[in-house]
Amino acid sequence: MVDQANKLKSLSEAASLVDDGARIGFGGQPALSRRPMSFVRELIRQGRRDLHVFNMIGGLEIDLLLGAGAVASTHCSYVGLGDLGQSPHFQAAARAGSVEIEEFSEFTLVASLRAAGMDLPFMPWKTAWGSEVVSRQGWKTITCPYTGVDLLAVPATGLDVVVLQVSRCDAAGNVELPATLELSYDFDYLIARAAARVVVCAERVEPIADPTRVAMIAREVDCVVHAPHGAWPCGLGGEYSPDIEHLAETYLPATRVPSDFLDYLREHVHGRDEPR
Amino acid sequence: MVDQANKLKSLSEAASLVDDGARIGFGGQPALSRRPMSFVRELIRQGRRDLHVFNMIGGLEIDLLLGAGAVASTHCSYVGLGDLGQSPHFQAAARAGSVEIEEFSEFTLVASLRAAGMDLPFMPWKTAWGSEVVSRQGWKTITCPYTGVDLLAVPATGLDVVVLQVSRCDAAGNVELPATLELSYDFDYLIARAAARVVVCAERVEPIADPTRVAMIAREVDCVVHAPHGAWPCGLGGEYSPDIEHLAETYLPATRVPSDFLDYLREHVHGRDEPR
């Protein structure tokens, strides 16, 4: 029996729940906010490979995993770095054809995750009609038995694990709503509910006083990691802003030359002093 | 163009938006809470007939409409009066076969309303497999194009109008979350979003200070009615309790003899002094 009262694990224990080749999802929006970067760095330190990564607004977490060679495929409606522009490793991977890119729109991704969250194999849908996205991915249509209309059948996206970075959760895994609501904060819970396992990295692990502010209950969470400042160099709404200086002056320049990025990984991932 | 800033109408103007034969939905739970009873009384005063009534937990609003002879069919997963027992007019109508009863479970009703709220003609579903409910209503199955599994296709339930009783909304129609969350408070918004028109009856029409406490935005609401104590003799969470004395000692006894119920309607519906 899972100990429902205490799911606290170290960062390294939690990261070891992710297998090579896993389908792993993230939340967060905008592109430089609410990413579990400590967890992502630990995945890289542990040498995880062939990951299939999912997000709506993919950001730094996906760029870093791509740069570390840990990604086999991406499944997002956007991958970029927000105000800092394109995701350099995503751009390079796309041009080289070195990772598989499954294209979602925000709408079709939500449809797909909703299907998974309700344990349905597909969701009938309208928005992506006629798009090459649909034909290339081999998505099928389905005829409504009442109206005779042919709708798109968006297949359910089930994930092995979803990792979130949040402000506060308790040791049992009850996750508090953000103090400051950010755009699409609820996408975090949608993608988590499509996963077989959910890891929550929290700035603070402490009791939640107000039961109406619990966004996900303990039963929906498998593992809690105390990861203070765990979104760095991304920000976390109401807690801290993205470290634009690091991103613009250290990270982005390092992405321009492969050997420089190896140096970046050595210094800021493998060499980073953070609780593991 | 709809005046988005001021949708305030009198009770009688608002009730006149409902046509004879309309598909009308309500919210509220438990069975004696959050019912727009002033609005329902006004419908009866205006002589509305042949209504098709929808709710998850149908309560006093449906019993009263049935007792007034205003209902052609019911579409609920429950009709009753909670701690006060069965809904006498629903029981009588069922035994007499005098109104059509479409049976939903909570699950299939939510599926149906979700489909409508996403403008989809049906929702694939699992829970009601094999039930006579499905076969009697002629619901069809649909084969998943990916797994080959035959799922139930729950048809979308679109409604002409939904009427809610809430604590507070502003004149534009922004509806505030209840101060005290009650079981299934969110069902109110789900059913409202399946309707072509939404009428909100509010204890107080006043501005909402905190934007994060807006549950439905003005664009989702067509008409606002100031209906203080509008749920009476039902209660409203955080505002007032059901008037059990009236229900147990006046309402229920009157349901036992048709002529007594005519007296009840005369005194407590047609004769009730409430702002119209």
Add this chain to the structure above:
Amino acid sequence: MSTVGVDVLMAVAMAREVRDGDFVSHGSAVPLAGAALMTAKALHAPHVDFFYDGWVTPGETDLAALALDPGLARRSAIAFLSQAQIMELELRGGCDLQFLRPAQIDPLGNVNVSSIGPPEHPSRRFHGIAVADAMTIVRRICLYVTEHTPRVFVERLDFLTGVGHAEEDRWRERLGVTGTGPQLVVTPLALLDFAAPGSRMRLRALMPGASVEQVREATGFELALAPDVAEIDIPSREEIAALEAADPLATRQLEFRELRAGAQARLAAHAARS
């Protein structure tokens, strides 16, 4: 054991079906099920979680107190679940156990919660389906009835509201649902179960004082016998104490026709005092 009431016997038997760590889908206005749940939590299932009117695992476990003060669950709960959250959690197989009380049960554990008599002109009609179709998705279902008569246990349902073990459960696998259907039926006379999915209901154990013959006569279909049918273990002192602590006003009796009036009077008197 004539001193142990049927409400106590049933509550304790049902409590024993709760496993430690279960997440229990708990409905409204089913105090017998609530009493079983709270008793289990106090004894062998301290890590059980459940929701009560949307509130997750309130610390307060006195059912009368919870029923009389709607704010008590809120003030002592860990979390609140919206209707959407509860439904989706159940759809994903997040609920381990649900107690369900049908009006009729057939030999395969299919249930009727809808109406008695011809569906078009029923002689009795109930509230509605509510969540009877959760039998497809909640992992284990414990059925219970507070009257064991041939009108409850019928060869053929007047209305098939929810499917139990039709088709030897092959439909469950085919459809890919998380529910395994009814595992046990608790009645005032007996515990009934199923040897295998698709096999007809059988008598598993007797309530103290009941006989095989009595149960068979009270059942409207041929009832097989499990090996070694015996009386259930009588409720222990600990079980009875835990039940009394959870349900001191015996609100559980509201679910029994012949005990309801007394329970209502007791609750009203208590409410007037407090």
Add this chain to the structure above:
Amino acid sequence: MSTVGVDVLMAVAMAREVRDGDFVSHGSAVPLAGAALMTAKALHAPHVDFFYDGWVTPGETDLAALALDPGLARRSAIAFLSQAQIMELELRGGCDLQFLRPAQIDPLGNVNVSSIGPPEHPSRRFHGIAVADAMTIVRRICLYVTEHTPRVFVERLDFLTGVGHAEEDRWRERLGVTGTGPQLVVTPLALLDFAAPGSRMRLRALMPGASVEQVREATGFELALAPDVAEIDIPSREEIAALEAADPLATRQLEFRELRAGAQARLAAHAARS
């Protein structure tokens, strides 16, 4: 009118597409669209509503101020919409207008926001589909591009991300969608439109100073002419004043390649000061 910049011309032309009472689906990081929206709201469309990073119709309409202080939208907004609420509102046809900037547009208003070159090995690749498929459901779509070249306006898209007026829009009726597709394309040189669903794009009006020949040369497919092609009404003093008030730092220029660096420097300087 050489003193009026292309960013002003386009913002004003786009503002004129906003109708009073519209509910506008407004995306992130599209300040030119934002400037058009805020200008319209200040002038002919005071009852427009929209969402900005989830916040419904913030009272603050200075785009630079909103961009620099994330709390400003929150403090001046009427409501907040979750991602689920926004999506469902759009699916139900609750959004009247959306501005969308594709990388390629074909003669039927179909768009590519995905990549340039062969999809397996593109020469350029963009962020992703994001919400390009909202063209099926948002009631009116106003496309815009900040470069009018034959690489943008192509006979055949490198990747068909979102459908405009394929099949003479019969699919829209068949599917029962609320969107009517692209109504207008605003460019630095011209306004382009469609005479009817399914007819090829045509030149509707010229930006001041541009010629028919210039537009045709800059367009990678044969462009028909609408009757009476003329220059657009030049931005009025009121329009320019409203635009300057809404976007005093000209954040709209971030959407123009050749103006981006200047706008970034201006914003950075402003942020440092405040």
